[in-house]
Amino acid sequence: MYIYELPFEVNKELCRLLDNDEEWKELAGVHMKYSPFDVNEIEREAKNKLLSPTAQLFIKWGQLNHRVEELFILLYRMKHVPALRCLVPVVDSRFHRLLSKHDITRSIKSKSADNDNVKRPAKMEGSNSSIPIPVMLMQNGISNMLPNIRSIEGLTNGDSSLQSSSNNSSNNDTKPSSLNDELIKKISTIPMVHYEELKAATDNWSESNLLGKGGFGQVYKGVWKLSAVAVKRLLNSDSSNNRELIGEMCLNQYRHDNILPLYGYSLGGPEACLVYQYMSGGSLEKRLRCRTGHPPLTWPQRYKIAHGVARGLQYLHTMEGTPLIHGDIKPGNILLDQCIMPKIGDFGLARKGPYGEDRTHMKVSRVHGTRPYLPDEYLRSHYLSPAVDVFSYGVVMLELATALPVMDRTRTVQLLRDYIIQLQNRPAFDLASLEDRNIQGTVHSNPALCREIMFIGLHCTRYDRHERPAMLHVYKQLDSMHLPEEYYN
Numbered sequence: 001m002y003i004y005e006l007p008f009e010v011n012k013e014l015c016r017l018l019d020n021d022e023e024w025k026e027l028a029g030v031h032m033k034y035s036p037f038d039v040n041e042i043e044r045e046a047k048n049k050l051l052s053p054t055a056q057l058f059i060k061w062g063q064l065n066h067r068v069e070e071l072f073i074l075l076y077r078m079k080h081v082p083a084l085r086c087l088v089p090v091v092d093s094r095f096h097r098l099l100s101k102h103d104i105t106r107s108i109k110s111k112s113a114d115n116d117n118v119k120r121p122a123k124m125e126g127s128n129s130s131i132p133i134p135v136m137l138m139q140n141g142i143s144n145m146l147p148n149i150r151s152i153e154g155l156t157n158g159d160s161s162l163q164s165s166s167n168n169s170s171n172n173d174t175k176p177s178s179l180n181d182e183l184i185k186k187i188s189t190i191p192m193v194h195y196e197e198l199k200a201a202t203d204n205w206s207e208s209n210l211l212g213k214g215g216f217g218q219v220y221k222g223v224w225k226l227s228a229v230a231v232k233r234l235l236n237s238d239s240s241n242n243r244e245l246i247g248e249m250c251l252n253q254y255r256h257d258n259i260l261p262l263y264g265y266s267l268g269g270p271e272a273c274l275v276y277q278y279m280s281g282g283s284l285e286k287r288l289r290c291r292t293g294h295p296p297l298t299w300p301q302r303y304k305i306a307h308g309v310a311r312g313l314q315y316l317h318t319m320e321g322t323p324l325i326h327g328d329i330k331p332g333n334i335l336l337d338q339c340i341m342p343k344i345g346d347f348g349l350a351r352k353g354p355y356g357e358d359r360t361h362m363k364v365s366r367v368h369g370t371r372p373y374l375p376d377e378y379l380r381s382h383y384l385s386p387a388v389d390v391f392s393y394g395v396v397m398l399e400l401a402t403a404l405p406v407m408d409r410t411r412t413v414q415l416l417r418d419y420i421i422q423l424q425n426r427p428a429f430d431l432a433s434l435e436d437r438n439i440q441g442t443v444h445s446n447p448a449l450c451r452e453i454m455f456i457g458l459h460c461t462r463y464d465r466h467e468r469p470a471m472l473h474v475y476k477q478l479d480s481m482h483l484p485e486e487y488y489n
């Protein structure tokens with residue numbers, strides 16, 4: 001794997017670790033052999049781009065087609081155990097012994113040196129940049145995978161003590177930190193799939209299997225490993241944009257009933273692909289526009305969608321430590337299974353939210369997403385917080401109840417939310433008069449629930465983000481409605 005293919009989460013965690021105490025400078029200057037001038041340039045460029053300096057270093061070094069195994073060895077020389085642990089899921093298992101060696105050394109040292117004054121407790125004590133690559137790696141032929149390592153150090157010697165320590169790795173009882181444990185588990189749950197398998201699964205990208213096209217590529221129906229799947233074939237896979245996109249899509253690994261599962265990804269072929277669970281009910285967008293040949297959604301189905309999406313979002317927003325903000329909640333990204341159970345898809349714009357209890361929002365350099373679903377504070381001031389998703393959810397609720405277009409240039413007030421608020425100001429205006437025309441006046445009509453859902457929509461789309469409810473609150477509100485039995489099936 002090349003440096004530029006590092007999964008987003010791994011890259012991010014490495015940046016966090018190496019930005020700390022400016023450890024990236026040691027990596028760049030001592031181990032990657034960049035000159036002080038180059039190091040300053042990297043720092044300057046990172047500042048200009050509002051990027052982590054480690055990320056900028058990886059971009060520069062990655063341009064030389066360096067591989068993650070090379071980075072692993074440099075971090076080994078730095079004795080940076082947390083960073084090594086972070087890379088464990090993406091390097092060949094033969095390299096893991098290097099980490100064991102450090103862990104053993106650390107546990108021995110920490111037992112014998114009670115008074116050790118360790119500046120960076122997570123990192124190995126001391127630093128010896130001249131530790132050679134162990135002979136076992138050279139014997140195992142890994143040197144072939146690392147074309148640049150020999151030129152970095154001109155290695156010829158092995159280190160037999162290292163080899164024997166490594167062989168004792170089973171005695172190592174030092175446990176990785178829980179953070180990295182978790183990270184490793186999460187990343188390893190997304191399997192890499194061969195492009196050829198996906199080509200076969202979709203009958204050579206047959207037009208008859210095309211489910212739709214979005215901004216990032218085409219989506220095909222397929223059968224992979226005996227399961228129905230939807231394969232997203234990404235456009236311009238060679239651009240760094242898509243690599244980032246894939247990384248961000250890895251955030252989809254959060255498992256929940258209301259989150260569309262990502263089954264796998266493929267990076268080796270002509271286009272990068274993402275493999276999702278196939279959702280036979282199509283997107284909410286298509287269902288609201290009655291573009292699928294299915295009958296209009298009933299109120300029990302609409303309730304199920306409102307309830308399920310609220311449940312999925314509150315799960316993301318209440319992630320321990322850092323909420324996850326989806327950033328692009330809209331009917332096109334809400335997919336329905338055969339039972340109309342909604343699942344939130346498309347994590348291409350998902351972001352880790354503000355960290356820590358004292359931080360309610362963060363300022364971002366660029367706004368992404370779909371304009372009619374985004375609140376003013378994000379569009380104008382670039383304030384990103386879970387309240388952005390709450391606003392988008394509110395707009396979706398207004399669409400769910402009315403099936404009116406979210407943006408209509410023929411209306412005097414184009415945005416649906418503003419249009420409804422304008423109507424609401426009229427005397428004796430009843431929100432239920434906006435109920436989806438496809439069910440209004442039929443046996444499926446439910447004016448009372450229509451009003452409730454629209455009230456929730458209006459509450460969630462309040463101008464002041466502090467006045468919007470938390471998704472947990474919305475979920476509870478929906479959950480506590482007294483509805484007939486059929487609504488809960």
Ligand SMILES: Nc1ncnc2c1ncn2[C@@H]1O[C@H](COP(=O)(O)OP(=O)(O)OP(=O)(O)O)[C@@H](O)[C@H]1O
Binds near residue numbers: 218279286345
């Ligand atoms: N897992 C899936 N199961 C069934 N259909 C899907 C699945 N994922 C996407 N689709 C269909 O494929 C179409 C294109 O999806 P895609 O996510 O690429 O675009 P979008 O969300 O509509 O737009 P954009 O990505 O530009 O926001 C959608 O209309 C959706 O109906």
